[in-house]
Amino acid sequence: MLDRIATAVTLRNRGVNIPKVVCKICGAADETAVHILLQCNYAKRVWEEITNWIKIPIIDTDGDLKKLMKDINDIQRNWKIKKVIHAVTIQTLWSLWRARNDKVFKGKHEGLQIIVEDIKELPTKV
Numbered sequence: 001m002l003d004r005i006a007t008a009v010t011l012r013n014r015g016v017n018i019p020k021v022v023c024k025i026c027g028a029a030d031e032t033a034v035h036i037l038l039q040c041n042y043a044k045r046v047w048e049e050i051t052n053w054i055k056i057p058i059i060d061t062d063g064d065l066k067k068l069m070k071d072i073n074d075i076q077r078n079w080k081i082k083k084v085i086h087a088v089t090i091q092t093l094w095s096l097w098r099a100r101n102d103k104v105f106k107g108k109h110e111g112l113q114i115i116v117e118d119i120k121e122l123p124t125k126v
């Protein structure tokens with residue numbers, strides 16, 4: 001939310017010489033945190049699958065991360081379910097960031113189903 005992860009754009013803003021700041025996954029926009037985690041077409045599809053899976057309303061992927069956390073928090077469920085929704089949300093953000101790093105540093109791009117299965121399998125300690 002504070003835009004602290006080391007995306008190409010934030011590194012450039014910190015003075016690191018990065019000639020290309022475009023998203024390595026879709027190539028259609030600058031690589032900012034909100035793009036990787038929410039607005040990238042790849043991220044949008046992951047969120048679609050995940051919200052479908054945990055049966056919550058589709059999230060607004062055109063907003064920002066602050067809005068995402070607020071929307072998640074506003075979902076009307078009992079506190080136990082809300083904890084699970086929150087944990088899955090954090091897990092999804094983490095997996096999207098990891099998928100980006102695999103692409104940037106290892107050159108491999110996980111297919112949609114693989115990352116979605118990964119998110120579903122990871123234990124959520126609640």
Ligand SMILES: [Zn+2]
Pocket residue numbers: 023024025026027028029035036039040041042
């Ligand atoms: Zn993208």
